Amino acid sequence: MTSPLVCVFDYGFGNVRSATRALEHVGARVVLTSDRTVAENAEGLVVPGVGAFEAVMTGLKEARGDQIVGRRLSGGRPVLGICVGMQVMFERGVEHGVESEGLDQWPGTVERLQTSVVPNMGWATVETPEHTALFRGIEDERFYFVHSYGARTFPLGTTEDTGRFAAPLVTWSTAGGDADADRFVAAVENGPLTATQFHPEKSGEAGLQLLRNWVATL
Amino acid sequence: MGVAVRLIPCLDVDAGRVVKGVNFENLRDAGDPVELAATYGAAGADEVTFLDVTASVDGRDTTYDVVGRTADTVFVPLTVGGGVRAPEDVDRLLRAGADKVGVNTAAIERPELISEIAHRFGSQVLVLSVDARRCGPDTVTDSGYEVTTHGGKKGTGIDAVEWARRGAELGAGEILLNSMDADGTTDGFDLEMIRAVRAVVDVPLIASGGAGTVQHFVEAAQAGADAVLAASVFHFGTLTIQEVKDAMREAGIEVR
Numbered sequence: 367m368t369s370p371l372v373c374v375f376d377y378g379f380g381n382v383r384s385a386t387r388a389l390e391h392v393g394a395r396v397v398l399t400s401d402r403t404v405a406e407n408a409e410g411l412v413v414p415g416v417g418a419f420e421a422v423m424t425g426l427k428e429a430r431g432d433q434i435v436g437r438r439l440s441g442g443r444p445v446l447g448i449c450v451g452m453q454v455m456f457e458r459g460v461e462h463g464v465e466s467e468g469l470d471q472w473p474g475t476v477e478r479l480q481t482s483v484v485p486n487m488g489w490a491t492v493e494t495p496e497h498t499a500l501f502r503g504i505e506d507e508r509f510y511f512v513h514s515y516g517a518r519t520f521p522l523g524t525t526e527d528t529g530r531f532a533a534p535l536v537t538w539s540t541a542g543g544d545a546d547a548d549r550f551v552a553a554v555e556n557g558p559l560t561a562t563q564f565h566p567e568k569s570g571e572a573g574l575q576l577l578r579n580w581v582a583t584l
Numbered sequence: 585m586g587v588a589v590r591l592i593p594c595l596d597v598d599a600g601r602v603v604k605g606v607n608f609e610n611l612r613d614a615g616d617p618v619e620l621a622a623t624y625g626a627a628g629a630d631e632v633t634f635l636d637v638t639a640s641v642d643g644r645d646t647t648y649d650v651v652g653r654t655a656d657t658v659f660v661p662l663t664v665g666g667g668v669r670a671p672e673d674v675d676r677l678l679r680a681g682a683d684k685v686g687v688n689t690a691a692i693e694r695p696e697l698i699s700e701i702a703h704r705f706g707s708q709v710l711v712l713s714v715d716a717r718r719c720g721p722d723t724v725t726d727s728g729y730e731v732t733t734h735g736g737k738k739g740t741g742i743d744a745v746e747w748a749r750r751g752a753e754l755g756a757g758e759i760l761l762n763s764m765d766a767d768g769t770t771d772g773f774d775l776e777m778i779r780a781v782r783a784v785v786d787v788p789l790i791a792s793g794g795a796g797t798v799q800h801f802v803e804a805a806q807a808g809a810d811a812v813l814a815a816s817v818f819h820f821g822t823l824t825i826q827e828v829k830d831a832m833r834e835a836g837i838e839v840r
Contacts, residue, residue, distance in 0.1 A: 383681045387656045417706040481586075483810060485708050485757050487788045488587035489630055489840040508588060508840045510661060512683075512708045512757075543586050568661050568683060570625065 370584035373408035374398045377429035379422050380414025381567070385448065388567035392578040400429040406437055409584040415450030419459030419476060419515065420466040422450045432469055439471065444558045446580055449513060452554070452561035456517055471559055472534075473521045478514060479550065481542030485514045489569075492552045495535040500555050500562075500579050507572035509552070509564035511539065516550030516563060523556070532557070539563070588840040589832060590630035590811035591801070591825055592663075592790065593818045595620055597634045599643035600650050606819040618653045624818070625658040628825045630840055632658065633686070633813060636666035648680040655681025665713055665760075671700050678709065686760060688713040689733050692740060692747075695754060702755025711790070712756035716744035716777060717764040727780055736764030744777070749784040759785055760813065763793035770796025770817065773804040782808030798823060798831035805837045 372394040374386050382398055389396045389412070397404055405411055413435065415422045426432055438445050447455050454468045459476040468476070479486055489508035494501040523533035539552035553562045560580060566573035596604045601615045608614055611623065621632045632654070636647045644667065651664055664677050665686020674685045691697050691712060701710050715736055716729045723730050727745035732738060748759045761781050763774035773794045782789055791809035795801060795817050804812050817823045829839040 381655075381678065381681070381683055383652070383679075384655050384659065384683070388659055391659075416708065483786055483788055485787065486587060487708070487758065488590050488810065490587045511587065512661075514707065540586055547586065565661075568659060570660050573659060 369393050369395050370409040370581060371395045371397065372410040372412060372581065372584070373405045374412045374414065375405055375429070375431060375434070376400045377425045377431055379425050380416050380448070380451065382414055384567040385412060385414050388574060388577055389581065392574055392581055394581045394584075400431075402430060402434060405431075405434045410444045410446065410581065411435070411438055413445060413447045413451035413454075415448065415452075415454065417450060419450060419453055419461050419468070420464065423454055423459075423466055423468065426454065426469075435469055435471070439558055442558045444560065444580075444584055447559075447561035448567070449563060449565060452563050453515060453517070455554075455559065455561055459515065461515060472554070472556070474517050474519055476515050476517050479516055479541050479548050480518070481546045481548040483542065485512055486516075486541035487512045490539050490541075490552075490564075493538045495537060498535055498537065498555060499583065500535075500553060500560060500576060501537065502579055504572045504575045507569075509562075509566065509569040509572060509576075511552075511564045513563060516541075518548065518550050520551050520554070586838065587810070588630070588838045589805045589809070590790075591628075591828055591839070592631045592633050592811055592813040593624045593629050593825070594633040594635055594792070594813050594815045595819075596637050596815070597647060597650060598637045599640070600646035603637065604815070604819070607821060608819075617650050618657065621654045621658045621662070624825070625660050628829060628840070629660060630811070631661040631663060633663040633665065635686070636664060638667065648676060651677060651680040651682050663711055665711065670697070671704050674701050674705055674709065678705065684709050684711050684758070686711045686713045687756075688715065691751065692731060692733065692742065695750065698751055698754040698756055702757070707755050707757035707787075710756050711758045711760050712748070712751035713760040713762065714744055714748050714751070715762045715764050729777055729780070732764050736767065745780045745784060748781045752785040752787045756787060758788045758790060760790040760792060766794025767792075768816070769794055772796060772800040773807070773809075773812075775803055775807040778804060778807040778809055796822075798828050801828045802832055802835045802837065805832060806835070
């Protein structure tokens with residue numbers, strides 16, 4: 367069996383070098399490109415992202431990343447969004463009072479974290495859901511976060527898992543301490559669409575295991 | 585449960601080699617920053633910082649290569665400081681594989697640099713490094729601390745606490761507060777200064793300078809530091825990352 371081909375979408379936003387090396391490290395074949403055909407057809411697509419929501423969305427659209435993600439997901443082909451690459455999967459983002467449209471794969475708003483020290487920077491624990499595949503074996507590990515904005519609610523999939531359609535599996539994390547804790551979405555597993563607010567490619571062994579878990583599904 | 589207090593070993597790198605000796609057993613080459621970063625990563629370092637002390641342009645190219653090779657093998661965040669004067673320098677370091685970039689002197693000369701970098705790359709990439717000392721008899725600032733340049737040799741008369749506050753306001757995502765008085769003494773961090781800066785900035789604060797015992801790290805965290813950076817105590821094996829973390833955990837501080 368050949369290892370799966372993963373396209374790291376190269377549209378100018380994100381530490382693509384680390385993501386590429388980490389995926390190679392866990393056994394994927396990796397292509398770093400914004401070529402539409404490759405991005406649409408690879409077994410996995412990684413959408414990295416750092417910086418401002420609006421700038422990332424503009425960059426994605428210029429590279430037709432919105433269409434590529436849409437086509438992949440409608441065909442059930444796996445996509446992994448990382449950091450702002452996760453945030454843009456939501457309906458909208460609000461930064462500095464400016465509202466921008468996201469890719470709208472999930473309802474909800476990405477907004478500024480409500481805690482005293484922002485950016486939320488460092489290694490935090492996560493609250494994983496039952497039946498998580500992404501966090502299998504690393505449920506109690508810490509992951510590296512660096513972000514000032516987050517999805518503080520997840521309005522989709524509150525109904526029971528019917529067996530035909532699995533409800534999204536949402537992993538939460540918390541910024542701030544006891545006095546000013548703010549809970550936000552740390553990861554989502556939703557059919558072909560997976561995303562993490564933290565950086566698995568910067569989360570040491572635990573992060574590599576998470577990528578290994580994702581690559582194993584391709 | 586929030587984020588853990590980070591422990592950050594710092595390596596001085598000159599033209600691709602670690603300077604200011606590192607004394608480790610089981611290293612093939614104690615001068616290779618890539619190997620050292622990997623060692624620290626495996627030992628539980630939460631981040632690694634390279635301080636590029638290279639003067640020559642050719643030497644800087646070597647630094648980019650070192651940063652790249654480190655990012656290829658060490659999967660924890662890497663910060664690179666030293667010699668960053670323009671957004672283009674940041675761009676190059678990020679492309680090479682750095683996650684964050686430290687800015688110091690150039691921002692003192694031209695504070696707009698902070699906003700320019702933050703706008704283009706986001707605040708999260710920018711660490712404002714503040715080398716501060718207590719004011720001598722000839723200098724007066726509101727806080728009693730002043731910003732220095734040239735490794736603490738030259739005073740600027742700028743209030744260090746106010747500068748940290750302004751840096752965060754201009755867009756720095758983190759403040760690296762280095763006490764030039766405590767640096768190298770192993771007598772402990774300047775806790776008063778950490779408290780003073782903590783009181784005025786709401787971005788993460790990294791304390792640096794003076795670490796000698798595990799208790800010093802505990803004190804820095806209790807004074808409000810979100811991360812603690814140290815060099816020689818780790819390089820010479822006086823303390824291991826794990827020993828420091830154990831002491832912090834025992835003191836009730838969250839660590840990874």
